[in-house]
């Protein structure tokens with residue numbers, strides 16, 4: 195399998211952590227996409243992913259899969275190791291719900307702030323900015339962090355007592371928030387403790 199991405203960008207990070215959790219990093223061939231020069235907006239790349247976003251997974255039969263949640267679902271069911279997406283119908287539903295919440299309430303909100311209310315990726319790429327909307331999204335992200343803190347006061351991980359893809363999404367949201375200079379409020383102690391704990395996982399360090 196090939197993965198088109200940019201190392202260290204927040205969404206590609208999600209897929210790399212999932213592969214590392216499954217001990218499967220060596221099964222992927224990574225192909226660098228020159229995002230800063232707009233390669234992800236060329237007709238050739240848009241054929242792989244019409245939204246023009248990375249990462250994209252290419253299977254050996256030529257199928258392209260985009261959206262991190264879909265890519266990670268494929269990885270989870272393809273490789274051995276503890277489940278990242280839930281073991282039974284109820285657990286799967288809760289993981290999907292929390293994963294989506296961490297996406298919309300944290301990661302995507304931080305991304306919208308970064309792209310709309312800061313210089314983002316620079317003037318050549320940020321051609322449609324709406325700073326007021328970006329600032330609103332920052333407030334949404336702060337509410338999302340507060341929600342995550344409340345959840346983590348009650349349980350070890352975002353979707354229960356087991357590490358899951360929802361934790362990977364929240365971690366990517368925090369990485370992106372730090373990059374965009376959004377500070378985690380001091381009082382969110384459960385979130386900070388969770389961050390310290392998950393950062394120790396070998397997959398997060400690899």
Ligand SMILES: N[C@@H](CCC(=O)N[C@@H](CS)C(=O)NCC(=O)O)C(=O)O
Pocket residue numbers: 203204205206229234246247248249260261262263305309315319
């Ligand atoms: N919902 C998408 C988000 C992907 C995404 O936004 N990727 C960013 C990199 S972290 C990107 O391609 N940005 C290019 C741009 O903003 O022009 C997913 O889950 O894969």
